[in-house]
Amino acid sequence: MVVKRAKVGLIRVLTTSDRDLLELHGKKVMSWFPELEVVSRCIPDQPEGIHDDTTEQMAVPKVINLAEEFESEGFDGILVSCAGDPGVSELKEVLSIPVVGAGRTTACIALSFDLPIGVLGITDEVPVGMKAVLRDRMIAWTKPSGVTSTLDLMTPAGRSNTLNAAEELKQKGVKVLALACTGMASIDVAPLIAKETGLIVVDPLKAAAAALWAVLEQRGGN
């Protein structure tokens, strides 16, 4: 049986000409869901990505442009691979194909387990999309000390501080940990945290990919 694979446009919110980095998330998604064909594109002129309100505001119209481009080329769905969900709420008004952002979907998957949720990110605030979904089910959140970018996560100190932060949330009664940075998916830290703490850990890229797969696989298969 020949099954047409559903086509997903994946948007990276940092500018890179390094093909391996650009396609890192998309290749992971395809390894999990071979039914999906993922094409990755990045926004222009933001080599440092999104790291504050100004850079987020700059990114939004660029994300919208890329998403509209994907839709006009016949793609079946859009994955914005950033827990800040830049452009996602704007896009749902203008596109007719499903759009998921990594922040909102991570919060939704975390909510599935109906247990107290903690958020672990690298920014000073919980991303707004996650907050809107979690409401009073989020009982605590934190960021690892000394970590302000995903690069910091990769050092031995960053790794150890990330585990400490997760343990701290566990002590506060958290049962489900929502990771609020797709850089944490890049370095695949969720299994490590799950193993060390015993918490249910939601990886943001897996969450977004799973939500999109759940509604696209059936389209691709028909």
Next chain:
Amino acid sequence: MVVKRAKVGLIRVLTTSDRDLLELHGKKVMSWFPELEVVSRCIPDQPEGIHDDTTEQMAVPKVINLAEEFESEGFDGILVSCAGDPGVSELKEVLSIPVVGAGRTTACIALSFDLPIGVLGITDEVPVGMKAVLRDRMIAWTKPSGVTSTLDLMTPAGRSNTLNAAEELKQKGVKVLALACTGMASIDVAPLIAKETGLIVVDPLKAAAAALWAVLEQRGGN
């Protein structure tokens, strides 16, 4: 590389000695997620399943028994394959492994898209777990006329009334359709509705499987 598959205990809430029927949902889950090993068991003495409050109350302690049995045998997660989520809220208090119910997770996946949601079921009320998650994001719900069991869905009239009901929800402004009966997963009606209406359709078994996979795959892989 040898990867240990995560073991999922899947609970059917109707009593059957027909192995194909018993394993129908579990086999679908394994076809989607080969990383999961799914064992299906059904509650005793309810050949007609759950169809009202009394039969639901009868089922709850039986679901809890089966889930505790799975946990004691070393299973990694539980999937209660019923949109009524019987026993699910009780189980999260007593088990230390993740538990998903098809109703709640369908609602959570539907919520991911941040669009107006409609619920299509076969009962007179929206399942409470779904209602609790969807709150004001559910703008409409209905059931197909003449359909009171999943058997009715399989007749030509049932199929046609199901499509009419979905179309009716679409006319009310629904953009995402959450299916509130795992019998709809058995007969794989989601792709048909998606194709005919253009709505984003969430299949309850896919939703539950995807949510559990998102947090279990990493455990099995380590």
